[in-house]
Amino acid sequence: MNDLVEVYHSIDRIDICVLNSIFRNMWDFEYIPVHAIIRDCTLNDDRLEQILKKLSGMGIVENKYHEYFGTRFTFKGLSVFSLKGLVTKGVISRMGNILGEGKESVVFNALNDRNKELVVKFHRVGYPSFKKVKEKRNYGTLHVTVLTVRSARREYSAFKRLYGYVSVPKPVIWYFLSSIPLIMSVSA
Numbered sequence: 001m002n003d004l005v006e007v008y009h010s011i012d013r014i015d016i017c018v019l020n021s022i023f024r025n026m027w028d029f030e031y032i033p034v035h036a037i038i039r040d041c042t043l044n045d046d047r048l049e050q051i052l053k054k055l056s057g058m059g060i061v062e063n064k065y066h067e068y069f070g071t072r073f074t075f076k077g078l079s080v081f082s083l084k085g086l087v088t089k090g091v092i093s094r095m096g097n098i099l100g101e102g103k104e105s106v107v108f109n110a111l112n113d114r115n116k117e118l119v120v121k122f123h124r125v126g127y128p129s130f131k132k133v134k135e136k137r138n139y140g141t142l143h144v145t146v147l148t149v150r151s152a153r154r155e156y157s158a159f160k161r162l163y164g165y166v167s168v169p170k171p172v173i174w175y176f177l178s179s180i181p182l183i184m185s186v187s188a
Contacts, residue, residue: 004076004108005095007058008083017041018051019081022061022073031070075124079106082122091172092118118172123155 011019021040025032038048052071055061060077064070073081086092096109099119108120159171 004079004083007060007076007080008087008095010058011055011060011080011084014041014043015051015055016084018043018048018055019060019073019077019084022071022077023081026072029070029072031064031066031068031072033068033070035068037071075122079122079124083120086120092120095120119169121155 018037018041021037022032024040025036029036034045034048034052037043038045041048043051052061052063055077056063056071059074060080061071062074064072083092083095090113092110093113094111096111098106099109100107105124106122108122110118110120112118156171159168162168163170
């Protein structure tokens, strides 16, 4: 996750189209079939294969041949996708350093366009702690990135309800189109 900003700067417009397609389709497939991405981005097979190899080499997606050729986000990829959405939306303008890293999230400091400090929390459910839970509960074929999105949404909702009543950071945004980061204000 240390190279998140570097990877963010190396993706282009067509990469974003592919990432958007992956996000839109990840709710229905463990691995998004390439035909869905080809349809969404009007690409040919060869061009999409090049893009997926590039994104895989950057650690953004995981490609797999099984019944069909498909792809899915890695946590890094979902974080880069989220970062792109937050920058485009104008929520943050600069990313800082990692403030903390735990088994279920990575927390960065960031600035908005008025130089107000924010905290960006990228969830990553599915690491060791979640693998034990998944053994005991039936989540079907949903990939852990879908569960990560749901986890971030639940945490944001909880912070919204608790803020002002107990000592929690002020939640600023949970950006649904990019889903993962939970943005919190440093000063409440």
